[in-house]
Amino acid sequence: MKSPAIPAKRSYKSWIANETLEDYSLRxxxxxxxRWSGFSISNTALGxxxxxxxxxxxxxxxxxxxxxxxxxxxxxxxxxxxVTSLPIxxxxxxxxxxxxxxxRGAGFGYIGSTITxxxxxxxxxxxxxxEAAIMAQALKIYADVPLVFGYVISSMVIIPITFMGVTMISRLQIxxxxxxGLMLVLPFVFIFYEQxxxxxxxxxxxxPGEQPGFNYLFFGAATGVLFSLVVQIGEQVDYLRFLPDKTAENRLRWWTAVVAAGPGWIVIGGLKILAGSLLAVLAVGAGTAHTNAVEPIHMYIKAYEYVSDDPSIVxxxxxxFVLISQIKINVTNxxxxxxxxxxxxSRATHYHPGRVVWLVFNILISLLLMLLGIFETLEVVLAVYSxxxxxxxxxxxxxxxVLKPLRVSPSYVEFKRAHxxxxxxxxxGAMAIASVxxxxxxxxxxxxxxxxxxxxxxxxIxxxxxxxVGFATKGGYYIAREPHPAEGSAGEDPDRTVRCRICSYPYESDDMAHCPFYEGPICSLCCSLDSHCHDSCKKPVADLLQKKSRYVGRYFTRKVAPHMGQRLAKFLGVLLILSVVTAALFLLVYRMIDVGTGVDDVGHASLLLRVYIAMIPLLCIAAWWVVLSHESWELAERDLVSSLEQLHKTRHELARNERLATIGELTGTVSHELRNPLGTLTTSVSVLTHHLKRADTPVRQELERMQRNVRRCTHIIEELLEFSRKRENTLRTVAVDDWVARQVDEFDTHEDVRLRMELDCEVEILVDADKLRQAFVNVLxxxxxxxxxxxGREAADWDVLVRTWACDTSVAIAVSDNGPGMGGDVRKQVFEPLYSAKPFGVGLGMPLVKRIVEQHEGNIELESAPGRGTTVTMILPRWSSALGERALSAASDRESVPRTKPGSKAL
Known part of the structure; x- marks a missing residue:
């Protein structure tokens, strides 16, 4: 029997659900x-x-x-x-x-890309x-703002702009x-004109102090500093991902935007590096100290001296220029x-408080580095980082x-955790070896x-x-499992949305995966944050059932808290955040102390350091309290959502029972009022047919049509009676493959229909053979x-395939056809009583199949899409706890009946 699905248990804060703020940060x-044009995106990226x-x-x-x-x-x-940025x-x-x-999809894996x-x-x-330190230096020179206050101002001014994501950033850059651009180029025009x-x-x-000439060691050291800029392509693609799809009409514009805003950044960037080189030489030549000559504010003061003779204007x-440059870049950073x-x-802790939270966290770390004086160690920091x-x-x-063009790795980029x-x-491996x-x-x-x-x-390296390594492993560590048929295909409507089983928000199919643990579609964010499935979708079925039993078992017990390792990761993450925030505040206080008070600066530093160390145990307690509070909140939310879902299921079941009761009452009335007249009508038509054997063709055709409609009415009454009848199962052991083969042989099909069988079950199960035959024949x-x-299909193309197979705890009987398939609306209602997509149908066939399968503690799966045919799979348990000792007694003399543990569930 199908295990009870774990209720949806995740609801996001309002700003996480608002993609204007979140900008699909994890998906x-x-x-x-x-909705932006290629020009708008490339302009934003180049900003x-x-x-x-x-x-x-x-x-x-x-x-x-x-x-x-x-x-x-x-x-x-x-x-x-x-060259390296273009393919990225x-x-x-x-x-x-x-x-x-x-x-993730380019050789690192889901967790492997965490370090990147x-x-x-x-x-x-x-x-x-x-950049913020450069901005603070400009504020100090222009308005005598203390550096520490300049650091705070240059950091805080970025938050409201970046808070609104790419929407606001795009407007700012435009x-x-x-x-x-004008202020960048103008001073160089005057420099080259006047000098x-x-x-x-x-x-x-x-x-200074060195002989002129090329030095290969100096050349290598310079490249080491510059190579740190290669990661800038990451910031470029943060905007390039919003480009519209490439089409035949926009192909040229699309490629122009990709090249210009992607690798093209280094063309402008290289010119700016050369400009800085020139300005530094000019500043040193004018008597500026080397330490100040590398500060951009001093560079551009020297540059604008060629534009104007007025020091205040310069x-x-x-x-x-420095302020506008820093705001433009730091919103991107x-x-x-x-x-x-x-x-x-999100992967280290399975928790996502929202992009805006990490925005503030990132700026606080930057503020901490500024207070520590990172600008003075610029060259060393970048050389090590590169x-x-x-x-x-x-x-x-x-x-x-190399690997993708040679098909060693998949030609596409797979990013979903489920795959x-x-x-x-x-x-x-490559990054680890090369880094060491x-x-x-x-x-x-x-x-x-x-x-x-x-x-x-x-x-x-x-x-x-x-x-x-790619060739040695033959690309075997890229894709853990192939896409599920329910995830759709490339030929489907690309704008089709699917509602996530967990958060209930609709997302486009490219962002969805089928989750066998939750038995439904799941969005990439919910998949990333889930801590209960333990990647069961990429493991054998037995592992999946074992994992599910930990959360949905016989007594509906669940473990809410994650494993200790995961809880420890959350604790360390929260502790890191609290430590950074506290360190930034302490360092800010230290830098703001007025050294003119006569108190020794070293004494202040020692005092604040001791206080900070003393606060670390308190920070640990606070971090642990935050983790436990969050788990308590998850538990409360889980219980609430579980109760609401159970209420919804109960209401749905009540409505269904009321509907079935109505069908039962209707059936009793119809069978009593119509069966006798229909019997008389059947007899009368038979008599007329017998006495009018030599009648004209139109008369015989009308008699045949009367017979067909009488039989149809009789069939409808039989379906209604069968559906409303609640008969106990009469159990006996059947060999699945032999039983299916016999039903197919007895089935009267069209001679042009190619009916094939692939029977690979080879086990026996305990079922009500008559009921199961009715369900199987309906599906067939x-x-x-x-x-x-x-x-439009020729008879030679009619194809129906019947398959059987067995798993550890269940057997499956599947019937597939290559017919027109079903749309989403039909799939949702196909098991609803009295719903039929056929012009002549009562709509009780598939509901009856579903009931019979569920009476055997099994479940039924339907896979279908327009143009792709339909597959109906009946999954039956090899052992049913509801049948209990009756199953053992009926099969005690048959060695082929598995003695699996009572309570085992089917797929």
Whole structure:
């Protein structure tokens, strides 16, 4: 018998259900949401290229390694970034998924991409901190705002804009893009006009104390810093996933948007790096200290001095340019960070409080880094980070450009948990090996040459290892299970929505999977957050039943709290958040202390550190309390929803019983009032037929039509009587395959119908053979009528297949046809009494089949789609607890009857 389905137990907060705020943060971007043009999306994505860290990086590597080493490093890295970013941009735009979902299906697996989400999140808050620090420096120079207050202002101003997601960000970028572009280009026009020889000074710039000339170690070190920018493609595809589907009409515009906003960012970005290199050289030449010359505010103050001689105008223009640049980029950093943290914590804790929560969390971490002085360690931070980041991109790149075209991995990108292995050794193994080797090289373990080229080494190792592992495993760790027939196919309406079994929200079919644990469709977000199924959909049926018995068993017992490991992950996640928030507040207080009060600054630092350490146990208690409170809330919500669903089922059953009672009363009246007249009518027609054997053809045809309609009325009465009759089962043991073969042989079918059998059960079960025969013949007759009634189909194409098979606890009898199939509305009502899609039908055939199967403690499954035929599967238990000792007694002398444990359920 079908196990009771676990009630839907998840309801999201209002902002999570509002996709204007959530922006499909953990799922495929639906077509209904992708209403922007290609130009609007590419303009929004390119708005993130305003980040002034590019100028800072260009200035830093030029001042540290000289132009002759920095310039070729910039060109080489820009070319590498363009090449690696192109396939990533294409696949993300083609399948409308963000960087994390792409990584899942590109060799890392469902859990394996968790670490890449953390890497990506690190990229966003590192660059957010760098950009906000630049903004704070501008506020200090222009308005003498203390740096600590500048950090807070530059962080908090981003929240309301990013809160509304891509909708508000797109509007911001459209408004600010022309202003920003003009202010970026204008000073360089004046520089080249007023000082043509500036290029010669720039090219001739060498590192102080070093001989001019190319140094391969300096070149490698410069590339190591620049390679950290390769992860920027993740922020680009966060917007590219909202591109409309590619069609024949928009093909050129679609590709233009993909290239321009995807790998094309590095074209503008490379020019900005070179611009920073030039401005840093100009600033140093004007007497600016090296530490200040790499700060963009000082760079652009120097640049705008060529535009105006008025210091106030120069300062205002440079400050305004820096502010607008930082707002444009940091909304992108904060937005991308909120997506990355959402992906990370949703899988680590099976909990999703909403993208807006992680938005604030990401900004708090960035604020903490600013207070720690990240700008002063810019080069070291980026060099270390790039070794791990480039390994991730190298593994993804190998899958997209080598393994997918060679069909080692699937040609499409699968991102749903229900279809992925947790760990794919292709990406995870490649990134792990490359990261360990490159970080060791960067630490100097393999000599100065390997240290300088650790980032390129990381990329090539990851690229090569991913390909080798892919071929070694033959792509066997990409897809854990094939799509279920109920999930539809590519030929179906792409805009069709399916309602999730858990959260009850409708989503497009591309975002849905069939969940055998909950026995229905489930959206990708609910699938990601579920902690009860333990990936049963990717395990054998016996494991699935064992897992379900833990939540829906004989006594309807459920375990609400997740496993201890999962609970510990939630605890650590909450503790991390609380620790970061508390550390940021303490550090903020420390930086705001007025050192002019005469109190030793070191004493303040020591005091605040001791207080913070003393608070850690309290933070642990608070984190544990939050976890337990959340589980209590889940329990209360589960009980409430369970009660509501049980009430709904009870009301539905009551209405059904009332309907059956009405049918029973109607049947009694109809059978009493019509059977005698119909019997008389049948006799009279027979007599007339006998005496009018030589009558004209029209008369004989009318007599035959009278006979057919009399038989039809008699059949309707018999169906009504049978449906309303509640007869106890008369049990006997039957060999399933022999019994099915006998019923098929006795079935009178059309001679043109090809009726095939694939019998592979080979077990015996205890059933009421007469009732089961009635159900089987009904299903078989429906299949034959379906293929005969298919419009435009030749008789030679009529095909009906009868199959049997056995599982550990059940047997299945399936009847498939290649008829026209059923639509969604028909499938929903096919088991409702008195509903019929046939022109001549009472609508009791399939309800009677369902009742007979359920009387045997089995269940019936229907799979059908327009144009794909229909399959009806009757699943019967090999052992029925309701039959109990009667089954044992009836089969005690038959060795083939399995003695499975009472209480076992069917599929």
């Amino acid at each position: 495929y971007a639906a077509r209904s949401f992708r 993130g290229i305003s980040f002034l860290a590019l100028e800072a990086i260009g200035g830093a590597i030029t001042l540290n390694y000289g132009f002759i080493n920095a310039f070729p490093a910039i060109l080489v890295v820009c070319l590498c970034v363009f 941009a294409y696949y993300s735009s083609r399948y409308n998924i963000d960087m994390d979902l792409l990584t 989400s953390l890497i990506y999140a690190s990229f966003t808050f590192i660059f957010f901190a760098l 408004i600010t893009q022309p202003i920003w 043509p020889h500036v290029l010669q000074d720039w090219v001739a710039f060498a590192r 300062l205002a223009a440079a400050t305004f 904060a937005y991308a960070g909120s997506l990355a943290w959402s992906n990370f914590f 070794n791990v980041a480039i390994a991730w991109i190298g593994a993804v790149f190998a899958d997209l450009v 992925l292995y947790n760990i794919n050794p292709v990406g995870c 080797v490159s970080v060791s090289a960067f630490a100097g373990l393999f000599g100065p040459l390997a240290e300088a080229y650790s980032a390129p080494l990381s990329f090539f 990851a690229f090569a290892v991913a390909i080798l 007759q429906n299949a034959v009528q379906a293929v005969q009634g298919a419009d």
